[in-house]
Amino acid sequence: MLVATLSKRLLRVGQAKRCGLSLRSFSDAKDKDLVLTSIDGDTGVATITMNQAPVNSLSLEMCQAITTAIKEVESQPEIQSLVLASSLPGVFCAGLDITELHKPDEKRLTDFWHSFQQIYFDLYGSRLATIAAIAGHAPAAGCMLALSCDYRIMVSGAGSKKPSTIGLNETKLGIVAPSWLGYQYIDTIGQRQAELGLSLGLLHQPEQALAIGLVDELVPREEVLSRAQAEAVKWGKIPAKARLASKMLARKARLDHLAATRKEDNDFFRSFVTNETAQKIIDGYLQSLSKKKS
């Protein structure tokens, strides 16, 4: 068994294959390294690292790559915990790839939202203990990835001139988070803080995020990943069936609701995004992002 036989080293699955170890098809080659998956041979902790420069925005392909990676890790019964991280300095995930929403092809837009919903099912409903290593910005759907994990460790803002931020800021952009994402927020930080955050489109600096329970711990930047992996070891030792049943106490009704309304949710999203007003907002927002650069 892989986890039993490898010495303490991080191993990409491509490397595992080169070492002659049989591991089922991980997502490294076919997804052009949009995500990288590694497994610590000693602890059995898997790490999925988002790797789509410049900001890990969630394109259709990125959503699919994340889901594939989660499923492949889950298919290995000896693995109990997973860290979700980013390879990019300063950004965990910038949320949905806005270019997917701009003058979209309807078929691709449908597939895109379906693949985003799928991450919710696969990460929020995962049998694995999931730890988010948030070493940078996590707005909107980037925050959703973090909310879908069981435990969130964020880079501290102390001493930083431009601290990272996290939150559901959709309203500030003139769009609205879908209800299932809104409920993830409410379930995590409570009704009042979620109402404030959603209505005002707040992005929280790390210390504020900790204070309202949006993240569970803050650590210096260089410790985020190692601390997350250590936490994953702890969670991985909890009896798996009891841990999963406890997780589902809080999450099953939400997951079932989206499963039952998935097509309706997708239809609504498509009609909302393709609406002329929404397109103007999206167009303006894309321009503001590129102006920021110039």
Ligand SMILES: CCCCCCCCCCCC/C=C/CC(=O)SCCNC(=O)CCNC(=O)[C@H](O)C(C)(C)COP(=O)(O)OP(=O)(O)OC[C@H]1O[C@@H](n2cnc3c(N)ncnc32)[C@H](O)[C@@H]1OP(=O)(O)O
């Ligand atoms: C009325 C009832 C309605 C009910 C509706 C319900 C259903 C409808 C729902 C509609 C959708 C709702 C869900 C939305 C969720 C989302 O995730 S929306 C996306 C929100 N994301 C953001 O706002 C983040 C934007 N980005 C940033 O703030 C910054 O980039 C950053 C803080 C993440 C990083 O900053 P920095 O490191 O300084 O990088 P930049 O120079 O800003 O960016 C580099 C590069 O990346 C491009 N980019 C950034 N973000 C995105 C993105 N999300 N998508 C695509 N591209 C992005 C940016 O333009 C730069 O590109 P260039 O280098 O200029 O080419």
